[in-house]
Amino acid sequence: xxxxxxxxxxxxxxxxxxxxxxxxxxxxxxxxxxxxxxxxxxxxxxxxxxxxxxxxxxxxxxxxxxxxxxxxxxxxxxxxxxxxxxxxxxxxxxxxxxxxxxxx
Amino acid sequence: xxxxxxxxxxxxxxxxxxxxxxxxxxxxxxxxxxxxxxxxxxxxxxxxxxxxxxxxxxxxxxxxxxxxxxxxxxxxxxxxxxxxxxxxxxxxxxxxxxxxxxxxxxxxxxxxxxxxxxxxxxxxxxxxxxxxxxxxxxxxxxxxxxxxxxxxxxxxxxxxxxxxxxxxxxxxxxxxxxxxxxxxxxxxxxxxxxxxxxxxxxxxxxxxxxxxxxxxxxxxxxxxxxxxxxxxxxxxxxxxxxxxxxxxxxxxxxxxxxxxxxxxxxxxxxx
Numbered sequence: 001x002x003x004x005x006x007x008x009x010x011x012x013x014x015x016x017x018x019x020x021x022x023x024x025x026x027x028x029x030x031x032x033x034x035x036x037x038x039x040x041x042x043x044x045x046x047x048x049x050x051x052x053x054x055x056x057x058x059x060x061x062x063x064x065x066x067x068x069x070x071x072x073x074x075x076x077x078x079x080x081x082x083x084x085x086x087x088x089x090x091x092x093x094x095x096x097x098x099x100x101x102x103x104x
Numbered sequence: 105x106x107x108x109x110x111x112x113x114x115x116x117x118x119x120x121x122x123x124x125x126x127x128x129x130x131x132x133x134x135x136x137x138x139x140x141x142x143x144x145x146x147x148x149x150x151x152x153x154x155x156x157x158x159x160x161x162x163x164x165x166x167x168x169x170x171x172x173x174x175x176x177x178x179x180x181x182x183x184x185x186x187x188x189x190x191x192x193x194x195x196x197x198x199x200x201x202x203x204x205x206x207x208x209x210x211x212x213x214x215x216x217x218x219x220x221x222x223x224x225x226x227x228x229x230x231x232x233x234x235x236x237x238x239x240x241x242x243x244x245x246x247x248x249x250x251x252x253x254x255x256x257x258x259x260x261x262x263x264x265x266x267x268x269x270x271x272x273x274x275x276x277x278x279x280x281x282x283x284x285x286x287x288x289x290x291x292x293x294x295x296x297x298x299x300x301x302x303x304x305x306x307x308x309x310x311x312x313x314x315x316x317x318x319x320x321x322x323x324x325x326x327x328x329x330x331x332x333x334x335x336x337x338x339x340x341x342x343x344x345x346x347x348x349x350x351x352x353x354x355x356x357x358x359x360x361x362x363x364x365x366x367x368x369x370x371x372x373x374x375x
Contacts, residue, residue, distance in 0.1 A: 011293020016250050017300045024257050024304060 018067075026065045037061055044074055052078055106214040109221045109349070110239035112263075114255030116226030118247045119283040122319055122329070124223035125153045126339070127243070129328035130346030132187035136218040139178065141209075142192035143235035144225035145201055151191045154181065155326025165193040168205025174212050183331055188217070198231040210238045228262060236267050241277045241349070243310060247284045248296040256280075256305055279310035281345060286315045287358050311345030312358045313338050337361045 041061040048054055058077035063070060111124045121144075128140040142150035145165065151157045156179050162172035167190075174190075181187035190213075193200065213220045224235035236242060242263050246256045260278065269276045282301060289295040302309055313319075314337045322332035330339045330346075337359040344354045 013290070013293045013296050013300065016296050017304070020250055020253055020296075020304050023254065027254075027257065028261070 022065055022067050026070070037063060040072070044076075048076060054078060106217055107219055107241055108210060108214065108239045109219060109241040109243060110224055110236040111221060111243045111245060112224040112232065112236055112259050113245040113252070114226065114228060114232075114259040115247075115252045118245050118252050119313070119319075120226070120245050121149050121153050121223055122323060123243065123245050123281055123283065123313070123342070124150060124221055125328040126322075126330050126342040127346050127349070128219070128221045129181075129184060129187060130330045130343045131219050131221075131349065132181070132184040133330060133334075133343070134346060134350065135186070136350070137186045137216070138219045138221065139188045139190055139213050139217045140221045140223060141190040141213070142223050143201075143231050144223065145192045145196055145198040145231055146194065147225065148192035148194050150223050151179075151189060152326060153323050154189050154328065156181070156189050156191075157326070160191045163191045163193040164209065165196050165200045165205075167209055168202060169200075174209065174216075183327070198225070198229070201230060201234050203234060203237065206234045207238060228258065232259075233262065233266055236263060238268050239263075239276060240269065241279070243279050243281050243349075244305075244307065245281050245283055246301060246305070248282060248290065248298070248301055250296075253296065253301055253304055260305065260307060278307050279349070280305060280307045281310045281313065283313040284315045285312050285358060287360070309356060310348055311341050312356070313341045313345075314358055314360065316361060318361075 041059065044061060045054075045056060045059045048059065054076060060073075060075040062073040062075070064073065109127075111120050111127070113120050121142075124140050128138045132138045140150060140154070141164065142148050143164070144150070148163075151160050159179050162177035164177070166172040167174055167177050177190055179189045179191065181189065190209075210220065222235045222239065225231040244256050244259055244263075246252050263276050263278060264270050267276050280302065282298060285298070286295055290297045298309070298312060316336065316338045318333050318336040319329055319338050322329035325332060329336065330342050333339055334343070340359040344359075347354050
C-alpha cells in the first residue's frame with residue numbers, strides 16, 4: 001500500500017514553491033496598501049446601500065490570486081422587495097431614489 | 105567595533121533560540137566576546153538552552169528600569185569565558201519593554217562586546233520589533249516549509265522598514281539560516297529545496313543546518329550544540345555559519361551525520 005502511494009504521489013515541493021511564489025508576490029504588493037479587501041468591501045457596501053438596504057454581512061468580497069490573473073468576486077445578497085423595486089428605483093430622480101431606499 | 109545581530113523568523117519553533125545559543129557559542133569558541141540577549145519576555149528559554157536557568161538573578165527588564173546594573177544581570181557561561189547571557193524576564197509581560205530602555209541596554213552592551221546577539225520572540229509584535237530595532241545584522245531562521253518561508257518574507261519586510269538602520273536609509277545586512285533541512289526529503293521532492301527558498305526570499309544564505317537528533321540532545325542537557333558535540337553535523341554547520349558571519353569565505357555544504365571519517369577529513373580540508 002505504502003509503495004503504491006509512493007508511486008501515485010508526485011513530489012510536493014514544486015507545489016509548495018508555486019503556491020508560495022504566487023502568495024508572496026501579492027503580499028509584497030499588499031504591504032504598501034495594508035487592507036485592500038477591507039477598503040473595497042466598505043466602499044462597495046457604501047455604494048450599494050445608497051440604492052438598496054442590505055446587511056453588512058450579506059456583502060462578501062473575495063479575491064482569488066492566480067499567477068497571471070486574479071479575480072475579484074463580489075457577492076451581494078439582496079432581500080426580495082428591493083429586487084422588484086430595482087427597475088423603478090433606477091428610473092427615479094436621485095433624491096427620491098435614496099429616500100425610498102432608506103425606507104425599504 | 106561591536107556588531108548587534110538579531111536572530112528572527114516570525115514563525116515560532118523554527119530554531120531561533122537554538123541558533124542564538126549555537127552561533128553565540130561558536131563565535132565565543134572563535135575567541136570573540138559575545139553577549140546573547142533573550143528578548144522573549146514572559147516566555148524566556150535561552151537560559152534553559154544555555155544551561156544557565158538556575159543562575160538567573162536579574163533580567164533585561166530589571167536593567168531597563170534601573171533596578172539592576174548590566175554587570176549584575178549578565179551571566180557568564182561556565183564553559184566559555186567570553187560568552188555571556190542576558191536573560192529575559194519570566195514574570196513580566198512584553199509591554200514592560202520600552203524602546204528607550206532597550207536602546208540604553210544595547211548601547212551599553214556595544215561598549216563591552218564584539219557581538220550582541222538578540223534572540224527575538226516569535227511574532228511581529230513589540231518584543232520582536234524591539235529585538236530587531238537596533239540591529240546591524242539579521243539572521244532569519246527558516247525551515248524549508250511553506251508557513252515558515254511566508255513568515256520569513258514578512259519579517260524581511262519589517263527588517264527593511266522598521267529597524268533604526270532602515271529608517272536612516274541604510275540597508276540592514278540580512279542572512280538566511282535554513283534549519284531542520286533534510287537532504288533526502290528535498291532530493292525526493294518532498295521538501296522545498298535550498299534553491300527554492302533562496303529564490304523565493306532572495307536573501308543570501310548563511311548556512312544550512314541539517315535536521316538532527318543532536319539538536320534536541322543539546323537542549324536536553326542545556327548546552328549549545330557547538331559545545332555539546334562539536335563534531336556533529338549541526339554543530340559543524342553552525343561553526344561554519346559563525347565563520348561566515350565573521351567575514352570568512354567558507355564553502356557551503358550540508359554536513360551529514362554518517363560521513364565516514366576520511367570523507368569528513370577531506371570535507372574539512374575543502375573548507
